[in-house]
Amino acid sequence: MSDEAPLAFARHDHSHCAADTLARAEAEAARLGLRLTPVRRRVLEILLEAHRAMGAYEVLDRLAAEGFGNQPPVAYRALEFLVENGLAHRLRRLNAFAACMHPGEDHAPVFLICRVCDAVxxxxxxxxxxxxxxxxxxxxxxxERVNIEAVGLCPVCARGEAA
Amino acid sequence: MSDEAPLAFARHDHSHCAADTLARAEAEAARLGLRLTPVRRRVLEILLEAHRAMGAYEVLDRLAAEGFGNQPPVAYRALEFLVENGLAHRLRRLNAFAACMHPGEDHAPVFLICRVCDAVxxxxxxxxxxxxxxxxxxxxxxxERVNIEAVGLCPVCARGEAA
DNA sequence: ACATGGGCGTTACCTTATAACAATTCGCTT
DNA sequence: AAGCGAATTGTTATAAGGTAACGCCCATGT
Structure with a gap:
């Protein structure tokens, strides 16, 4: 897993996009009557801040460092909750998770994974x-549920390969 | 993993379908100049005979029982070879593999996985x-490469649930 | 014959994921 | 406010999935 791959290919104001998405996720959670407990909320924040796909154990490391439980189920349960409720997605091809960028929008996401830079x-x-x-x-x-994941070349890396 | 889930929802003459598909796979392998070695061939046969998604370790067990190597890489290498060359598919959602039913046809398969009976x-x-x-x-x-996997209810199980 | 490369078997290990249980907290009813 | 059931969390332990690396063997071509 690369260390700092951007989630979207386009440049963007990241601090805004993370904060905005968190706000929308919270609104969505409230609307659905979900309990966005500290662990769950923190996991979502971690995914949003990283803005890339993260493995469960990577998330767990951060949780542990912040005083939450440090055993796999802690991370897996929070992640499962988020995925279950449409606040995050699971990328089976990467054995990883990423925050949903469009919470509450009833979207049918397709994931595009760059094989060079691992951006999603x-x-x-x-x-x-x-x-x-x-x-x-x-x-x-x-x-009922769908996973659509495509591996290929993102525009940035495509330029690199052509050279 | 259920023990005997059919690969397709429709009834069919299984011995024929497995043998036919193997024949087509062999033709395709020849056409591509692939080396369908004993292990590789046997793995493909195992997948075809089972006619369902199988985990790598499940395949490995059978190989071992037949005198092939009994360590994970043996199964993984053969499976990877088959997937790489379009003779089998990998189902990431199930951590499993299944023989391709249309070798050489340049198809873009979509996998439908029944959440009740695990049929694929x-x-x-x-x-x-x-x-x-x-x-x-x-x-x-x-x-470049795509995984499209849908989880839901197959026609058979749908009738069961309605009852 | 002999070099070469691919495939196979094995060792050893890493990563990912889940089952099960105990302790706690939450939200609600009385 | 006390008490109850359900949901949540922390923990232990272990299952399941996957890979790196090395050496041997065998087919192939010179």
Whole structure:
């Protein structure tokens, strides 16, 4: 796992984007009546601040350093809660987690993972999801949850490779 | 992992489908100039016979029982080879592998995983893939490899739940 | 024959993830 | 405000998944 890969390919004002997303996540949690306990909230903050995909154990290290429990279940439970409630995503290809950048928006995210710099972008995937639902319906299969992860070259690294 | 979940939802003549697929896989391997060694071939057969997603260690157990090496790398290398060359697929959501049912067809598979019976179907995903490529292109991202995995209810289990 | 490279077997180890239980806290009812 | 059930957290222990690295062997071509 690279140490400082940006979450989106575009430049952006990171302090704002993290704070804004946290605020929206909190609003969403309130709306759903979720208990955003200290551990859960802190895990979400950690993911937002890092702004990249993090392994559960990496998150755990930070929690432990801040006085929370230092055993795997502590991290896994908080992460599972966040994923379950749409405040974070799980990237199975990376065995990692990332904060959701659009909490509450009922989006169907598609993840674009750069094989060179490990950056992860959350792309809008409504059309993809629609196509998927259609393909599944043809087989009588009712889709409930989806993971769509693409590995390839991000625009930044593509320029590098072309050289 | 359930013990005997069918790969496709539809009934089918399994002995034929496994043998046919193996034949097609062999033709494809020949066409590509691949070395389908005993271990690799046997792993593919195991996956085809089981006709479901299997964990690497499960495959390894069978290999070991047949006199092949009994250490993880033996299974992982063969599985990686098969995946790399389009003769098998990796299901990240299940930490498992399944034989490709359409070797050489240049398909863009979408995997439908039933959350009740663990059956896995390989659905045609060309339209899904097209939508994905489009979404990625909007961000300047060049897709190379894709995992599309949907969890839900297969038609058989859906009838069961409705009852 | 002999060099070469790929594949295989093995050792050793690392990372990721979960089951199960005890202790605590929360939110609600009485 | 006391008390109760449910949810949450911390902890122990262990399961499950995966890989690096080395040496041997065997096929292949010279």
């Amino acid at each position: 972008a959350e792309a809008p995937g409504a059309p993809v999801r629609a196509a998927l639902d259609h393909a599944a319906a043809d087989l009588g299969f009712a889709v | 179907a390989e659905a045609p995903g060309a339209p899904v893939r097209a939508a994905l490529d489009h979404a990625a292109a909007d961000l300047g991202f060049a897709v």
